[in-house]
Amino acid sequence: MKEVVYISGVPSAGPDLPMLLGQVARGDQEAFGSVYDAVCGPVLGLVRSVLRDPAQSEEVAQEVLTEVWRTAARYRPERGGVMNWVLTLAHRRAVDRVRSAQASADREHKAALLDRTPAFDQVTEQVEARLEREQVRRCLRTLTELQRQSVTLAYYQGLTYREVAELLTVPLGTVKTRLRDGLIRLRDCLGVST
């Protein structure tokens, strides 16, 4: 007997974030709650990977969420998805914070930065997050060692490309190129299209 198998068949692919954000822009606090549910986990995880300190991370994540509320009207769907927009804001804020902290106090010992691995091992029960992580890890493995180190130090640690060059003792121009070709390779592996 031939068994007919339909694969998948789940009607929903998550909330309609651009629509919700449109409502947020018009002052809808309930819609903000739904956007919060979708973005808070990624925002907090990203900020934490850059800042490390849990209390400070929560504070910066709250600042990011407030910025989403405040500037929702500025979001332009033609420039990318809501998650992309929010995570770009979050990364910008986390990086600003880590650099201002750096100016007053000594940044962690350099060797410690190199030892740090992205927080891929964070416990999360969400299958969705787990799949995304596995996919990103798999694609990071397709990068050369120097591409991978440059990209992860810049993104997850918030280093400037100058700091990356110093840390890895490679020329500035090399780091610039590795950041670019590393991201291009990731883009292709992840199938990112805009």
Next chain:
Amino acid sequence: MNAELHTLTGAYALHALSDDEREEFERHLGDCEACTQEVRELTATAARLGLAVSVTPPPEMKAAALRRISTVRQEPPVAPAPARPVAARFRGRRMARFALAACMAVTAGSAGVAVWQHQSADDAQQQARAAQQQSEQLAGVLAAPDAKATTGQLAGGASGTLVVAHSKNQAVFVASSMPKPPSGKVYQLWFNDAGTMRSAGLMDPSQTTEAVLLSGPVDKASGMGITVEPSGGSPAPTSAPLALMNFATA
């Protein structure tokens, strides 16, 4: 000068420039369409790195966030808000394919929604188990150390990513924005065994974007094909393939 600036797209997308350099590069972006497009793509790529370190926030954060925004004044729109259809159109296109795959797997896994719909009336529990199992197998293929992906454009703006893990002898197809099949028809997937097509299951006709664990072992297949078949599928293709994709070899 400009040739030098073009290479800064990656560093810019990662916020890895100094303030001065960033300002200079942003001026450059104002009149370089190529860099603008590349920055868009690389920024979206960087966001995927962020998505990958997602955590479960402490529950009290939400109340705090809602309290906080209730006292914050919003900026007025700088331009008329985009019409709803635009947002809807972009939503489909912009969502990362694998994120979508994951959404489906999570619903299947947690809520017990049938991922496999057998024509025979299986009981719901069995379906839920199969769903769970499939979502795990799907995750297993994506996570396999030897998993390799090929991405291709299909007709009508759709795209597909084919991931093969030879260590698991399994493959996953992630379709994005496939047009709905004509009424009474389904998309059928096939393993390509040196030109002979072996059925690898049907896609759900109500879905235009989905992740599919190809049913059956990869074995010696060199790739995958998609055809449109009458509901229920066919033992062999009855129409020319819409797409043929080879498994990545390197």
